[in-house]
Amino acid sequence: MSDKNITSVLKETRQFPPSAEFVARTTVNATERDRLAEWAERDPDGFWAEQAKSLHWTKPWDTVLDWSNVPHAKWFVGGQLNASDNCLDRHVAAGRGNKAALVWEGEPGDSRTLTYQQLLSEVCKFANALKALGVEKGDRITIYMPMIPEAAVAMLACARIGAMHSVVFGGFSADAVADRNNDAKSKLVITADGGWRRGKVVPLKANVDAALEKSPTVEKCVVFNRCNTAVEMKAGRDVWWHDLVAGASADCPAEPMDSEHPLFILYTSGSTGKPKGVLHTTGGYLLGVSLTHKWVFDIKDDDVYWCTADVGWITGHSYIVYGPLCNGSTVVMYEGAPNQPREDRFWEIIAKYRVTIFYTAPTAIRAFIKWGDQHPKGHDLSSLRLLGSVGEPINPEAWMWYHNVIGGGRCPIVDTWWQTETGAIMISPLPGAIPTKPGSATKPLPGIAAEVVDKQGHPVPANAGGFLVVKRPWPSMMRTIYGDDERYKSTYWSHYPNIYFTADGARRDEDGYIWVMGRVDDVLNVSGHRLSTMEVESALVHHPKVAEAAVVGKPDDLKGEGIVCFVTLKQGVAPTDELKAELKAHVVKDIGALARPDDVRFTDSLPKTRSGKIMRRFLRDIAAGRQSTGDATTLEDLNVLAKLRADDE
Ligand code: WTA
Helix, strand or coil: CCHHHEEECCEECCCECCCHHHHHHCCCCHHHHHHHHHHHHHCHHHHHHHHHCCCCCCECCCEEEEEEECCEEEEEECCEECHHHHHHHHHHHHHHCCCEEEEEECCCCCEEEEEHHHHHHHHHHHHHHHHHCCCCCCCEEEEECCCCHHHHHHHHHHHHHCCEEEECCCCECHHHHHHHHHHHCCCEEEEECCEEECCEEECHHHHHHHHHCCCCCCCEEEEECCCCCCCCCCCCCEEEHHHHHHCCCCCCCCCCEECCCEEEEEEECCCCCCCEEEEEECHHHHHHHHHHHHHHCCCCCCCEEEECCCCCCHHHHHHHHHHHHHCCCEEEEECCCCCCCCCCHHHHHHHHHCCCEEEECHHHHHHHHHHCCHHHHCCCCCCCCEEEEECCCCCHHHHHHHHHHHCCCCCCEEEEECCCCCCCCCECCCCCCCCECCCCCECECCCCCEEEECCCCCECCCCCEEEEEECCCCCCCCCEECCCHHHHHHHHHCCECCEEEEEEEEEECCCCCEEEEEECCCEEEECCEEEEHHHHHHHHHCCCCEEEEEEEEEEECCCEEEEEEEEEECCCCCCCHHHHHHHHHHHHHHCEHHHCCCEEEECCCCCECCCCCECHHHHHHHHHCCCCCCCHHHHHHHHHHHHHCHHHC
16 A cells, blocks of 8 residues: 555545454454443443453452542552562463563673573562562662663562562663652662663663762662673672572562552653652552553463563563563563664564564654665564554554564554553554554553543544543552652643543544544653653753753654753853753753753743743744654644644643
């Protein structure tokens, strides 16, 4: 099929039904999907109760959902379970201990496989080590690790003893680690000497050293030796992972946790300068991630599943660790960059491990397109049977390339919409149940009451833009913002009574398919990473030469959005190119390399309304300059999005 099928910019009419062969083996076919959706609509509690039987509960629940204290949901009240038990012990007890759990590939080419039995014993040893260090149920533990199996071991060990992990992406700066330590009042940090990225060692331990100078609550730091680089070990504070586990017992029974016991905090960017600690609890989260992993990825026992996210993001939590391990799947994990040593590294890994399901982000797909078809074409990708996309809208042309060049035209694509806050996938094709359309996440999953509404909360007509909301609570929803419940209520629940506000703009087409266009708040999506404009602004104004700053996104063909900073300087400061570079470096130091501005523009003043609000729409238009060369559909969406934004009122 060709571009001629795009009849209007708002209508992508190409449709791709799953093949008969795929449908024949699928877990949820069209009839089953309809049955589940109808059931969930008619009797949500009964529906979720039945699904939750897939988990191993040590004590059954009394009440499926307690929604009496809106917006604070409690799921499976009275029930008890342990996430680590569900991800490990259960499979070993069922005689599947020798199945590969993690198949790991390091950037330099080293590799390791951990079976479920081996992973369980590593987790038990490390959980015992944590206990020996004084970690107790309810303590917060920061994990700042490279993409190595020990990152998952650390998470599951926390879960085993009821400590809450707060994983901080390895690309964040020392200052960002300190902020998160302090907000969570972390007791302990787990890190590594470094991790491999593009042939270099990222100095994680050195960053932690700097962070710990400003993190008074942290008592100890556990260091895994990944790269054999020299690090400073502070006596009385720092301990080597290998020393700790050397004497630890591999017997550590999983402690039963209340269904609502907090499992983890994950910091994400919102509309203010301060990242928020999204809190997820045990039972509902585990149900959400395991069920969606089973349905959306149509998982079978013999699948080799690879999600290319980092465990530092929600995608890594839900779809590298908890979802797939809860389902007993074989998970591929890769440490490094997609272009190390060459641009074909991902395709080499797929061929090497015979990966069947591949889940990545549109920004990566656009980079692959740029690098050229010769890279995937040089490898045998015939093992693939299903492809996934997450993190940002996928433009139809990138979708088509993914479908044809990576999927060989035979693999369904699941474009999965969800958020750190939703815990699990919310809108996505069930690949054997629904024809896909390039650029649409299709329909909400059974049980998920997602809708597109106008300002008043009424459903919008077909193809009109509106706000994406969720009208009923769902098990894996966030429970609060750690330490700031008021912010939880005002951010997500104050726009409409009893309805969850996603801050995404979307439209629904005449077939009921949802097309998510992007954020309507001040959150940027840069290469699939969430960043708040205000976080970058506050970094800039901390620089002694800066008077004021306004940050906006601009369309970027590769990254989705680029970061443009408008800066006014203090009296007498000269606007030089050197200063631009200095300010960019300053933002990187404050937040991390992911926040490096693409463009810094000096200006004498910032355009403001009479009430003093910065006119962002105006700045966005300037930043975008001449329209980008993106797909027509995407450009039209950007216009609709602009109209939905609050500052365009
Ligand atoms: C965006 C990542 C369009 C959206 C799982 C959302 C998407 C934000 C999609 C959450 C998708 C994620 N299509 N947009 N398939 N998936 N988004 O918290 O704007 O890092 O609000 O979670 O990413 O980003 P987060």
